[in-house]
Amino acid sequence: MKSQTHFLITAIISLILVSCNSNVNQVPPPEPVYPIPTEAQLEWHEMELLAFIHFTTNTFTGVEWGYGDESPDIFNPTEMDVNQWMDILKDAGFEGVILTAKHHDGFCLWPSEYTEHSVKNSPYKDGEGDVVQEVSDASREHGLKFGVYLSPWDRNRADYAEPSYIDYYRKQLEEIFTQYGPIFEMWVDGANGGDGYYGGANETRIIDRETYYDWPNTFEFVRELQPEPKVLIFSDAGPDIRWVGNEQGWVSETNWNTINNDTLYAGKAGIENLLSTGSEDGTKWIPAEVDVSIRPGWFYHAEEDSLVKSPKTLFDIYLSSVGRGSNLLLNIPPDRRGLIHEEDAASLKKWREMLDDAFSNNFAEGALASADSYRGNASEYSPVNLTDGNKETYWATDDDISTGTIEISLVEEKEVNYVLLQEYIRLGQRVRSFSIDVWKGGQWEPAAEATTIGYKRIVEMDGVTTDNIRIHIEDSKASPVISAVEVY
Ligand code: FUL
Secondary structure (H helix, E strand, O other): OHHHHHHHHHHHHHHHHHHHHHHHHHOOOOOOOOOOOOHHHHHHHHHOEEEEEOOOOHHHHOOOOOOOOOOHHHOOOOOOOHHHHHHHHHHHOOOEEEEEEEOOOOOEOOOOOOOOOEHHHOOHHHHOOOHHHHHHHHHHHOOOEEEEEEOOOOOOOOOOOOHHHHHHHHHHHHHHHHHOOOOOEEEOOOOOOEEEOHHHOOEEEOOOOOOOOOHHHHHHHHHHHOOOOOOEEEEOOOOOEEEOOOOOOOOOOOOOOEEOOOOOOOOOOOOHHHHHHOOOOOOEEOOEEEEEEOOOOOOOOHHHHHHOOOHHHHHHHHHOOHHHOOEEEEEOOOOOOOOOOHHHHHHHHHHHHHHHHHHOOOOOOOOEEEEOOOHHHOHHHOHHHHHOOOOOOOEEOOOOOOOEEEEEEEEEEEEEEEEEEEEOHHHOOOEEEEEEEEEEOOEEEEEEEEOOOOOOEEEEEEEEEEEEEEEEEEEEOOOOEEEEEEEO
8 A cells, every 4th residue: 555655656746747847848948049148247247236446646646547657655545444445335235346456557556576666665554565465355355256457558657558568467467366366357448548657758658559458368368367267357348348438327228238349449439329238239248337436536535525426326326227237336436544435435325225225125026927928838937937036037938929018916006116127138138128007097007118128127117106017028139038027
């Protein structure tokens, strides 16, 4: 009797397994729409909030671009506390930190072996200090990834514009990547060439931005220095992350993660709009990163203490960056003490409270999600995946269906301010446009229209009161593949 029961149970289990398997076999997932992100890019997308730290001799001279003739004597933060920075950044929700290890003035925040123009000749810790070490250690201890900005343009260096400078630049990269890694992102600036000190020459030097740095080989060199974890390289042209084309804190509402970078290079003029929209038919996955400063300048200047962006402005910047599928790289420059100033800290704290208020109570959690169709009627692609809180599951349609209507029935009427959508970008970016209706006064009313989704899209809803939300995917490159709908 016991063995009969055992057999029966085994048979039932096998049947369930077979039917599950056959279901999977019968309804394969959608084919990717290429290009698609790499694993490292996917991890980057999930970081969403990155902090930029601009800190160097400019902090002490009060300028934005040092000429290159600054004496290392002036670099002397008196109350330096990188843990204070990290506590503030961590509490604000940042996942990574990018430090200006060297800005255009050429002063190195680490004791580079290849130049005298560095912290080693400053009064900071009697020349024994190493800011890159301090920041990389503290960021990791606080669970933040560490990245670097190493300006290619160097207004201090006598051989800038000569081939030998490229060798110097690469040696510096070698120091950074071997002593302070792993580096999650390497930030390549587009500002290049012009007047400067250049070892006393005091002249203007123009370089060919397209060819001088021999970027393909420099990037290859860096990748060999750090094969794993893979470093993501940022510049106007990628190859992994692209500049967004402005420094005001927004990416275009239509934001394709794809672009064709064959003719792009760091510092190329006239491509701002392209960088902000990407290209629907782009051949590479190169998402945009929105860099903006919490202050008017990138470096700390006391006279800008009253001009720190308000929590509300930062909140709007969040919506026009993260809310449009890009990562935000927000610059918070330490002051002459070597601390994040009280004004900046206060604004960040309130900003975090606003974000938590706005996005902590997801009304779609536990709501009923339905759709006019789903792929092969198979549960793996059912609309319930939209609200299950699992980013690895998704709703998708059959291959010949590139539109669809999703309905989210809330448990009760709510005042809705935001609808958040996410595409399952492992299979590529697909949606070209969508619209949202709300159920109001016994009928559907159009509430919003939008274009791309990508990693994340947050649509503002004006506080409408409703218990039913309908999303029409109106146009998509292929069957839509949506992993999340959240309602706030
Ligand atoms: C620009 C630089 O010239 C600014 O000084 C700053 O570093 C900003 C992030 O990039 O191109």
